[in-house]
Amino acid sequence: MKQLSRITFNPEIMGGKPCIRGMRVTVGTIVGLMASGRTPAEILQAYPYLELADIYEALAYAAWRVEEVEVPLVSA
Numbered sequence: 001m002k003q004l005s006r007i008t009f010n011p012e013i014m015g016g017k018p019c020i021r022g023m024r025v026t027v028g029t030i031v032g033l034m035a036s037g038r039t040p041a042e043i044l045q046a047y048p049y050l051e052l053a054d055i056y057e058a059l060a061y062a063a064w065r066v067e068e069v070e071v072p073l074v075s076a
Contacts, residue, residue, distance in 0.1 A: 004057055004060065004061055005057075006020060006021050006053065006054050006057040006058075007019070007020070007027060007057060007058070007061045008020075008021060008022045010022060014026055018061060020050060020054045020057075020058060021054065023049065023050075025047060025050065025054075027058045027061050027062055030043065030054070030055055030058035030059070031058060031059065031062045033046075034055070034059065040052055040055050043055055
């Protein structure tokens with residue numbers, strides 16, 4: 001996965017949840033809005049301090065976190 005420069009973690013901001021550029025907007029908020037049918041334009045209108053790249057990086061981070069990895073089991 002490429003380096004994600006817009007996703008930050010700080011235990012003093014939103015309890016350490018992944019946020020957008022140190023702001024109090026979590027990746028979960030962005031992904032939840034997209035999942036509920038909001039468009040990037042609607043999200044940017046509601047959060048004018050965000051940038052389109054923030055939305056796409058939040059989606060990329062969420063996709064990376066839920067990616068399934070198959071691990072072969074060893075018979076005992």
